[in-house]
Amino acid sequence: MVYYEMKKIFSKTSGRIAVICLIGLLIVVCGFAVSGVSYMNEQGEKENGVAAVRKLREAKKEWSGPLTEEKIGEVIAANLAVNNTEEYRSRDIRKSDIAFGWKQGFSDIRMLLVYAYGAFRDYDYYRPDSLVPEDAEAFYANRTAHLKEWLDTEAKDQFSEEEKAFLVEKYQEMETPLYYDYADGWKQLFEFAPTLLMIMVLILGFLAASLFSCEYQYKADSVFFASCHGRGRAVSAKIKAGFLLITGIYWLSVLLYVGIVLGILGADGANCVIQTGRGGWKSFYNITYWQEGLLIFAGGYAGCLFILFLTMLISAASRSAVVAVMMPFILIFVPSFLGGIRFPLINKILGLMPDQLLQMNMVVSYFNLYSIAGRIMGAAGIILVVYSVMTVMICPLLYRIYRKAQVK
Numbered sequence: 001m002v003y004y005e006m007k008k009i010f011s012k013t014s015g016r017i018a019v020i021c022l023i024g025l026l027i028v029v030c031g032f033a034v035s036g037v038s039y040m041n042e043q044g045e046k047e048n049g050v051a052a053v054r055k056l057r058e059a060k061k062e063w064s065g066p067l068t069e070e071k072i073g074e075v076i077a078a079n080l081a082v083n084n085t086e087e088y089r090s091r092d093i094r095k096s097d098i099a100f101g102w103k104q105g106f107s108d109i110r111m112l113l114v115y116a117y118g119a120f121r122d123y124d125y126y127r128p129d130s131l132v133p134e135d136a137e138a139f140y141a142n143r144t145a146h147l148k149e150w151l152d153t154e155a156k157d158q159f160s161e162e163e164k165a166f167l168v169e170k171y172q173e174m175e176t177p178l179y180y181d182y183a184d185g186w187k188q189l190f191e192f193a194p195t196l197l198m199i200m201v202l203i204l205g206f207l208a209a210s211l212f213s214c215e216y217q218y219k220a221d222s223v224f225f226a227s228c229h230g231r232g233r234a235v236s237a238k239i240k241a242g243f244l245l246i247t248g249i250y251w252l253s254v255l256l257y258v259g260i261v262l263g264i265l266g267a268d269g270a271n272c273v274i275q276t277g278r279g280g281w282k283s284f285y286n287i288t289y290w291q292e293g294l295l296i297f298a299g300g301y302a303g304c305l306f307i308l309f310l311t312m313l314i315s316a317a318s319r320s321a322v323v324a325v326m327m328p329f330i331l332i333f334v335p336s337f338l339g340g341i342r343f344p345l346i347n348k349i350l351g352l353m354p355d356q357l358l359q360m361n362m363v364v365s366y367f368n369l370y371s372i373a374g375r376i377m378g379a380a381g382i383i384l385v386v387y388s389v390m391t392v393m394i395c396p397l398l399y400r401i402y403r404k405a406q407v408k
Helices: 002-011 015-036 050-061 070-085 093-102 104-116 132-154 161-173 184-211 221-228 233-265 289-318 325-339 346-351 354-363 380-404
Strands: 367-373 375-378
Touching: 002 184, 015 233, 050 093, 050 104, 050 132, 050 233, 050 367, 070 104, 070 132, 070 380, 093 104, 132 161, 161 367, 161 375, 184 221, 184 233, 184 289, 184 325, 184 354, 233 289, 233 380, 289 325, 289 354, 289 380, 325 346, 325 354, 354 380, 367 380
Parallel strands: none
Antiparallel strands: 367 375
């Protein structure tokens, strides 16, 4: 019966179109992720492709290792040395590009200097240019100091005293010195993961929405429910088919995406903490790149299951695929629209919406904190557990609604 339900899905024109769209989506997203890495050669010309990735990797590998005070001082000195060259000071674009190329090897560390020596909410790309090697001793101390200053000024009314203490404690728990390594493969993988996951859910929504409504669509519901197992095994088969459909397509797409991106850009830096990247410097989640990857795709799977099982539930209750297919769009786009509202309570609510599971790379960079039984925690663990439990709860409800459906 499960095989029959799966066959029904992919025998339809809509099913075949969905598969083609998924393949196209994977190709496009992988293309964007891989093409996002480039290398500036000695002539000031940008290079792309596998050869460019290899050259950039070699340049950054020269600066890999613990980010000690001495290493930070070396980066500041190297940055100043490039700034004092004729090429850097020239107004000629080609010469400026050549000077930019000389900074590629330590560009990631230079970006950390932007955040470490600038105010907590400010971004000044040229801040490292005013530093001297002696400033290196304040590199790690500044991270916590800037957080405390921000919590006491701009954010003094956004967090409770317990939440402020929690954030400071998490910052202080970060092990130093950080270990730096080339990790562009992971960064590109994470940057485009939400795009892949969100569009995948929308495409799968069309398939899941028709799973429990097709009998009504073809006016075959009376035959279906009058059959021997129409209100028992046949209903279970639909639920199992939905689960296998979502699971199979999700993990096949994710594994291909991860394999292609990391296969081309490299999986170096997997054990580096996310604070070594520009997007993770301010994060209070002290995790490595591979752990963030696990969180992103486990969260994506949980979100995919919840949204699509909810879609199937609406399909079974409304007997309409058109109504059900709207659910993924609502859950993904409405929170994004409301995200522009700057109000702490609304931000906390939006931080727990299911769409957050599809963009865990952003969740780990947000300061969404919640108190549960007197314990302060971030949103990542909460939404992962809550929506996994809710998905399990939907299954018996879905079975009951469809099993008790009346034939009209």
